[in-house]
Amino acid sequence: MYKLNRIEDFVYVTFPIFDEYHDLLHCFTTRKGGVSKGPYESLNIGFGTGDDEENIRRNNLIVFDKLGISIEDVVETDQTHTNNIKYVDETYKGRAMKDPKYTDIDGIYTDKKNVALMSFHADCNAVFFYDPVKKLIGLSHAGWRGTMTDIAGKMVRALTEMGSNPSHLKAAISPSLCQDCFEVDKDVADMFIATDIRYKDFMVTRGNKYHFDLWEINKYNMTKAGMDENNIELAGLCTKCRNDLFFSHRGQKGIRGLMAGIIMMK
Numbered sequence: 001m002y003k004l005n006r007i008e009d010f011v012y013v014t015f016p017i018f019d020e021y022h023d024l025l026h027c028f029t030t031r032k033g034g035v036s037k038g039p040y041e042s043l044n045i046g047f048g049t050g051d052d053e054e055n056i057r058r059n060n061l062i063v064f065d066k067l068g069i070s071i072e073d074v075v076e077t078d079q080t081h082t083n084n085i086k087y088v089d090e091t092y093k094g095r096a097m098k099d100p101k102y103t104d105i106d107g108i109y110t111d112k113k114n115v116a117l118m119s120f121h122a123d124c125n126a127v128f129f130y131d132p133v134k135k136l137i138g139l140s141h142a143g144w145r146g147t148m149t150d151i152a153g154k155m156v157r158a159l160t161e162m163g164s165n166p167s168h169l170k171a172a173i174s175p176s177l178c179q180d181c182f183e184v185d186k187d188v189a190d191m192f193i194a195t196d197i198r199y200k201d202f203m204v205t206r207g208n209k210y211h212f213d214l215w216e217i218n219k220y221n222m223t224k225a226g227m228d229e230n231n232i233e234l235a236g237l238c239t240k241c242r243n244d245l246f247f248s249h250r251g252q253k254g255i256r257g258l259m260a261g262i263i264m265m266k
């Protein structure tokens with residue numbers, strides 16, 4: 001499930017599973033509400049996409065402004081399709097739209113209020129985590145590599161080490177490629193199955209192509225790490241099927257903007 005929200009022309013996704021927590025701010029942006037043009041139209045959040053940098057900067061500021069987040073509070077991932085995750089606190093703040101203090105970090109988590117975790121997506125999953133009891137949040141970028149190598153389960157285990165009871169954790173999986181649209185060849189399919197034979201349960205074949213359900217694989221990994229499946233919400237919305245609303249790496253043949261995942265405890 002998901003909810004589409006609108007502030008003037010800024011459109012963003014939230015997840016009903018987090019609705020009851022008024023101390024929690026979260027958002028998955030769409031492509032609506034920014035100033036970029038062409039394949040980046042209009043709310044491209046990501047540097048390094050080929051878009052005009054001044055427009056990207058303005059788009060970031062639009063998101064922070066609409067959500068009421070101070071740019072000084074933002075802590076961003078440094079995504080390179082790893083399954084590396086890192087604890088962050090106030091000392092990592094103040095570097096939005098700059099290089100963070102680390103490299104190759106696809107997931108970040110914190111127990112601090114007013115630390116706005118931020119990640120970047122165009123077909124890849126953002127996985128949002130919240131522990132309403134221990135007051136912890138996490139955010140993972142899980143493309144197919146991160147999904148396969150269990151970045152989501154790794155986050156559950158990291159939060160557990162911070163004191164969470166995994167059955168208390170709530171999570172949401174953002175819009176990203178649906179099983180129909182995530183098509184790979186045998187070499188990638190073999191990598192999945194070599195990683196975990198049970199990934200086969202989430203695979204269908206069509207001719208000589210293979211399709212994995214990345215939403216369900218993340219959910220499987222998170223329940224394997226101790227989460228209750230009823231506490232994991234799938235947006236169930238595909239970025240390629242809904243290229244009108246989202247940027248899609250596959251749908252736009254690599255020329256595309258990026259959406260952002262954001263989560264913060266107030």
Ligand SMILES: [Zn+2]
Pocket residue numbers: 177178179180181238239240241242
């Ligand atoms: Zn699709």
